[in-house]
Amino acid sequence: MAETTRVWVVDDDRAVRFVLATALREAGYEVDGFDSAQAALDALHARPAPDLLFTDVRMPGEGGLALLEKLKAAHPRLPVIVMSAYTDIASTAGAFRGGAHEFLSKPFDLDDAVALAERVLPKGAAPAAPAAMTITAETARAEALIGSTPAMRALFRSIGRLAQAPVSVLITGETGTGKELVARALHRESPRARKPFVALNTAAIPAELLESELFGHEAGAFTGAQKRHVGRFEQADGGSLFLDEIGDMPLPLQTRLLRVLAEGEFFRVGGRELIRVDVRVIAATHQPLEMLVADGRFRADLLHRLDVVRLQLPPLRERREDVPELAEAFLHSAARKLGAPAKRFAKGAMERLQAHDWPGNVRELENLCWRLAALAPGEAITRADVDEAIAAKAPAAIDGAAAWESALAAWARAQLQQGNEGIHAEARERFDRALLEAALAHTGGRRSEAATRLGLGRNTLTRKLGPGRKRR
Numbered sequence: 001m002a003e004t005t006r007v008w009v010v011d012d013d014r015a016v017r018f019v020l021a022t023a024l025r026e027a028g029y030e031v032d033g034f035d036s037a038q039a040a041l042d043a044l045h046a047r048p049a050p051d052l053l054f055t056d057v058r059m060p061g062e063g064g065l066a067l068l069e070k071l072k073a074a075h076p077r078l079p080v081i082v083m084s085a086y087t088d089i090a091s092t093a094g095a096f097r098g099g100a101h102e103f104l105s106k107p108f109d110l111d112d113a114v115a116l117a118e119r120v121l122p123k124g125a126a127p128a129a130p131a132a133m134t135i136t137a138e139t140a141r142a143e144a145l146i147g148s149t150p151a152m153r154a155l156f157r158s159i160g161r162l163a164q165a166p167v168s169v170l171i172t173g174e175t176g177t178g179k180e181l182v183a184r185a186l187h188r189e190s191p192r193a194r195k196p197f198v199a200l201n202t203a204a205i206p207a208e209l210l211e212s213e214l215f216g217h218e219a220g221a222f223t224g225a226q227k228r229h230v231g232r233f234e235q236a237d238g239g240s241l242f243l244d245e246i247g248d249m250p251l252p253l254q255t256r257l258l259r260v261l262a263e264g265e266f267f268r269v270g271g272r273e274l275i276r277v278d279v280r281v282i283a284a285t286h287q288p289l290e291m292l293v294a295d296g297r298f299r300a301d302l303l304h305r306l307d308v309v310r311l312q313l314p315p316l317r318e319r320r321e322d323v324p325e326l327a328e329a330f331l332h333s334a335a336r337k338l339g340a341p342a343k344r345f346a347k348g349a350m351e352r353l354q355a356h357d358w359p360g361n362v363r364e365l366e367n368l369c370w371r372l373a374a375l376a377p378g379e380a381i382t383r384a385d386v387d388e389a390i391a392a393k394a395p396a397a398i399d400g401a402a403a404w405e406s407a408l409a410a411w412a413r414a415q416l417q418q419g420n421e422g423i424h425a426e427a428r429e430r431f432d433r434a435l436l437e438a439a440l441a442h443t444g445g446r447r448s449e450a451a452t453r454l455g456l457g458r459n460t461l462t463r464k465l466g467p468g469r470k471r472r
């Protein structure tokens with residue numbers, strides 16, 4: 001696999017970050033964006049330095065010149081291009097004194113910026129085209145979309161363009177192909193990025209609760225509705241609402257959704273107040289909606305409304321060239337999150353991974369890498385390790401539990417090796433947090449229901465959540 005050339009763009013103006021990152025990505029660089037000097041410095045502690053960095057001069061907090069100074073101390077050979085609208089002598093001189101390679105005055109021509117990157121980058125650091133989607137600073141924890149096959153690169157370009165246009169997007173693809181991740185990227189790159197991204201899996205919520213989940217209800221609207229509940233549409237106001245598994249939506253609700261999409265307003269269940277919202281709906285499905293329409297199970301007019309542009313995510317077996325990059329990234333992040341020693345794939349192991357059919361797509365590969373990070377005995381993961389991990393998969397539930405226990409054991413071993421003490425308390429806290437968060441996510445934030453599902457008293461759940469936790 002070709003080496004990737006990584007470029008970071010530091011600018012508090014997301015429009016600049018976006019256009020520059022897109023142009024650099026289209027030129028084949030892997031680009032991450034940061035909205036402040038501090039965000040870039042924090043990232044430098046967490047991952048390897050990039051091959052080139054663009055920075056703005058004037059930003060809230062620490063400016064670009066202070067960043068340059070710190071970078072030059074820690075990474076003297078890292079080329080830095082300083083960008084600024086303030087082409088005054090002071091900042092230009094300051095930039096060159098600080099060791100900047102080039103100065104780019106704003107507004108700049110994107111082609112010039114890319115040409116400058118090519119000129120400044122060390123010889124041999126040619127772009128290799130794996131265009132990870134941006135990890136912008138405000139979403140530092142957001143996962144990058146990995147992939148460099150033509151299908152994925154075309155997808156990234158579409159995301160870049162579609163994010164800017166307020167059109168409805170329907171994302172289709174098999175389970176685990178990354179539909180939610182793509183929806184998040186569409187939101188993150190859109191002018192709505194600072195407003196909420198709210199996801200709702202239509203298939204995971206009982207049909208009778210779905211309406212109030214989407215549109216909210218007033219107190220007393222139905223038995224059990226003691227308090228007013230704000231629905232997902234209102235929660236997403238100004239932002240994006242991701243409706244996953246839209247094909248599972250019951251017909252009467254499809255009718256209601258269509259009306260809300262057309263009018264942009266609705267009543268909460270049992271409510272009299274007309275609620276107006278500005279929400280971009282991004283829908284996803286793994287089902288062929290045209291067939292559901294033919295069967296009378298999905299409204300044709302709703303399909304037309306949601307399906308202005310379609311993003312089709314290819315199954316992993318149709319882009320096997322992406323497997324190594326994905327596998328390396330998952331293995332690396334699994335080891336880091338487990339606090340386990342880093343591992344690598346031996347050649348035979350990677351061949352085996354590439355040959356597999358991946359019915360569960362990227363999610364299956366990700367889970368497998370977690371198992372390997374936790375279980376494989378040596379530093380190098382062999383073909384036999386992969387064989388074993390693939391074979392050990394069924395039955396899924398038992399396997400899930402086994403992987404979890406092994407991951408926990410691996411975490412404990414690593415902590416003990418590092419000489420940490422009192423890890424039981426930390427493990428318990430993480431255990432509680434994982435269970436509580438999963439249960440709250442499952443119940444859409446309803447605490448009593450989450451407590452019941454977990455078999456805990458409501459007070460116990462509240463205590464475990466701690467005082468710092470915001471009520472959702």
Ligand SMILES: Nc1ncnc2c1ncn2[C@@H]1O[C@H](COP(=O)(O)OP(=O)(O)OP(=O)(O)O)[C@@H](O)[C@H]1O
Nearest residue numbers: 143144145146174175176177178179180181362363
């Ligand atoms: N291109 C990718 N790069 C990195 N990670 C990915 C990619 N595609 C998917 N993933 C990871 O795989 C997992 C599954 O992705 P996601 O939940 O977005 O799939 P999905 O298509 O929405 O699945 P489902 O239809 O089952 O809801 C996630 O953990 C996601 O982070």
